[in-house]
Amino acid sequence: MLKQLDKYQLTLFICIAVITIATRFIWLGELPGGLNQDEASMGYDAYALLEYGIDRNGIHNPVHMIAWGSGQNALLAYISMPFIKIFGLSVFSIRIAPALLGCFAVFIIFLLGRRIESTNFGLIVAGITAISPWHIMISRWALESNILPVFMLTSVYLLIKASDNKRFLPLSFFFFGVSLYAYAPSYLVIPLFLIMAGFYCMVFKVFTIKNIVISVFILIIVALPIFIFVLINTLKLPAFESDILSIPRYTGTPRYTHMSSIYGGAFFQETAKHLAHSIKILFIDFNDFELQNSAPKVGYLPKFSLPLIIGGFFICIWKATKNKSFNPVAIILIWFFCSFIVSGTSSPAIHRMNTVIFPIIIFFAYGLYTLFNNSKALALAFCLILSVTSYNFYKIYTTEYAVQVSSFFFQGYGEAVRDAQQYLLDGESLYASDALNQPYIATLFHLKYDPNEYIKTVEFKNPGGAFQSVSKYGNIIFGVRSHAAKSAKVVVIRKGDDARYYNLNNYITREYYDYLTLYSKEVFQEDAENNIIRKKIPISLSMPTLESGTYFFNAQWEIDTGITIEAVELYGTQRKIIKFGSDRINNRISIEKSQLYLGSNKLIITARSSDGRKKTAEFVITNYDSRHKNAFDFIKTIQQDIGNSQRNKAFTQDNLLTQGIMFTSGLGTHASSKHIISLPINADRLHISYGISDFSGGCGQGLEIEISSDDKLLTKRKVYHNRLYSSIINIDNLNELTLTSKSGSNRHCDHLNWLSADLVMK
Structure with missing residues (x-):
């Protein structure tokens, strides 16, 4: 030829x-x-x-x-x-x-x-x-x-x-x-x-x-x-x-x-x-003015x-x-x-x-x-x-x-997530910005993630949609404006959009073009060469388990750490310091149930290290007897628009976390839902808490809850993100209670947790 x-x-x-090859291949991986x-x-x-x-x-x-x-x-x-x-x-x-x-x-x-x-x-x-x-x-x-x-x-x-x-x-x-x-x-x-x-x-x-x-x-x-x-x-x-x-x-x-x-x-x-x-x-x-198709x-x-x-x-x-x-x-x-x-x-x-x-x-x-x-x-x-x-x-x-064009190609996002992952331990979550189009796919790409694991763990915000949005998969949760994200150890945010929700002074930051990776100063520090390393924290705790009348927390703490545990009546005013057992060999802290107040107790666990570091965690655990019962044990009918409600877990299968407080007892719901409780004959009062799950993502519109009986409205309330609510309701002579949640227009804000529902008997 x-x-x-x-x-x-x-x-x-x-x-x-030569012109063709040069203009197509020079800086191919970097431009755009x-x-x-x-x-x-x-x-x-x-x-x-x-x-x-x-x-x-x-x-x-x-x-x-x-x-x-x-x-x-x-x-x-x-x-x-x-x-x-x-x-x-x-x-x-x-x-x-x-x-x-x-x-x-x-x-x-x-x-x-x-x-x-x-x-x-x-x-x-x-x-x-x-x-x-x-x-x-x-x-x-x-x-x-x-x-x-x-x-x-x-x-x-x-x-x-x-x-x-x-x-x-x-x-x-x-x-x-x-x-x-x-x-x-x-x-x-x-x-x-x-x-x-x-x-x-x-x-x-x-x-x-x-x-x-x-x-x-x-x-x-x-x-x-x-x-x-x-x-x-x-x-x-x-x-x-x-x-x-x-x-x-x-x-x-x-x-x-x-x-x-x-x-x-x-x-x-x-x-x-x-x-x-x-x-x-x-x-x-000669131009459609779409950024991906034409230069200025x-x-x-x-x-x-x-x-x-x-x-x-x-x-x-x-x-x-x-x-x-x-x-x-x-x-x-x-x-x-x-x-x-x-x-x-x-x-x-x-x-x-x-x-x-x-x-x-x-x-x-x-x-x-x-x-x-x-x-x-x-x-x-x-x-x-x-x-x-x-x-x-x-x-x-x-x-x-x-x-x-860097914003259109989300420059830096995938690298920020990939680099952040290396600092997380098993069981820890990475919160990543969703202020971009389909952020999950960039993370799959840069992490070279196993599609089998992705399929097992993926959760969608809009299952079956034309453009399904992923709320989480594996240990990555998308959305950084929730309380849980702002309490997380590592977060990837977008400059401007997300950054105004954070006090950057509380974090070690790494910049990746339009994105920042934030490392909590409570957990991380920089060494002499500015490498990010983990601090030793005073204490780490898991959700408690109840075994033969004793609550056990898996825990790790330093030898010189002082620990105090205070019990507060969740639906009352009494509070006291309680004794606990510590097993350093098996890394467990134990609390005898008999020390707790009847009904729901908020435990405030505070650890202070000898060098002045402090860590506080709050848990709500229950202590039921013949006069105090768990209302969720009497549920007879469940209706929910999307998926199934979860017992003692958030809908996302995470812990029941609302406003940073972990609850051992509750229902995690999604979208609009209705739960009917068949009340015992001698029930007198219901003490119940509720709030949007910290794993529901950032949102502002909130949702609406109602508690009713035989078409009689007992409580109606607008529930907003990052707040914990409670109600005390007289249920004397009532046969049933209906707990209803109505999701609003923002589907990022429709995971309601019903929490610690105590029935007080006559």
Whole structure:
């Protein structure tokens, strides 16, 4: 192929190749910095499939990823697997495939340009692609939709090539089939293109019936799994699984339905509006002003290219219609028309209508090519301006854009979580900011987390949603504005959004671009070399267990630590210092139940070390007899909107923790719930506490509780986060009590704990 180029063409070809490789690969892992949630999702699922045989939803070799719940295209994940295998899971390894495909696209468009016009035209269109801001940017990060254009380009080139050599037609249709796995708009673009291009080729008898039948058969075989996938998820049919591949059913609404006006009620109005917007983006603004698609003041192509694009468009029409014979330029026009029409079926953005850009670049090249043929001086002046513009783009891209886009790529978040994890002991939780989109996926990626463990431990805020949000998995809890987070040993917060909730003077901080890792000074200190190390704390305590009339706490404390334990009536005023047993061999503290007040007791355990360090912990434990009983033992009916309430645990399976106080007795609920208690005949009063779980995340709206009997309202109250409430209710002559919680609009704030419900008998 290169032998066919003269020395000037060869020099230009090498220059284009060098520019292409340099602009796609230099600083590939660092620019853009950080990791976008789509990249992390694709990369982690590829890693999980490679190392464990399942993605994060437990699916083996899916033809399409479930991802968040509404789907993510799978093709880039499979292409990325060899690079992840060789280089390990990293930002660099998942961006290699898009960069290579970007280089391949420049080569293919050169071949396409040479076939439809000439070698010089091929060099012009390849050169424009090589310095196109759009193409440089899509080649440098791993958004799976960005690979559709190169597969569409390859398919179209092979189709045109097949007009000379029919053996290329099956290969073209194979690539058209593969393109369907790259991005959902291909479900419309490719069938529409093949119908129109097929009709055009049939008119001029370009292919034989045998060529077409064989090629269509190959297309059907390749496309069948994705067709079944669309059928399953549109009609809500059962998923299909086999040892070779799986066709999943989404947990949420398919994204291709709620992104497309085809599934809406006003198709023609919405499509017309979207097409008008597409014209504005493509030919007026040259920009959709979405950060991931364009640098500041830079469009996908320079605005001054518009006259040449328009001129090239009409040149293509003239070329396609001047003779009554097949002309490959007509295929480019059909490609443009189909892509543009499909852009009207969803809210326009450069990445959603990315198949239309290569035809526009070809129109631009035709305009510039014609300018060269008519005025070399003017054309060279235009190329000089284009070169200066391209240099200016790359300068902006590597400087101010790199800073601006760091928030979109959550730069530093994954590294902050990964580094924080190394300081935690078994059983300790890491609280991580949720002030970003789907934060959990960045942590899975950077921690290279076992998907089997993730599946076992994950808890969603909105199970079954189109974009399921994870509240916790493993030892990571998302949300840093709760009391529990502010009491945690290690927290990863976002500057600004989260930082105002924290007194940073209480923490050792480490900065990771837009994020801070906070290490509590109660637990950590810095050594002489500023390394973070753990302090020895005066005492550590676990939730108590009751064994044969004695409460036992697993505990560890230093020899020179003084410990005092005070018991306070939870529903009264009495308080006293109580005696306790200490077993340093088995690391246990014991308290005889007989020392406690009847009913619920709040124990305040204080430890003071000889060097002045102090640690206080509060527990509520119970001491029941014939006159004081646990109301939760008499529950007869349970109703709850989401999941099942938990006895003596928060809904999240954590300890019953409200306002930093741990309770041994209670009910952990989620969302709206109703619990009916059948009261003993001689019940006189109910003493009960309640509050939002400290594991419910940050929230402000609160929720509402009611305590009623036989439709008679006894207590009604709005309950807010980080507060503990209690009520004393006269229940004489009542048969039943109903405990009701009503969740508000904020689903981050709907985990209510009913706590220490004491029935006092007559």
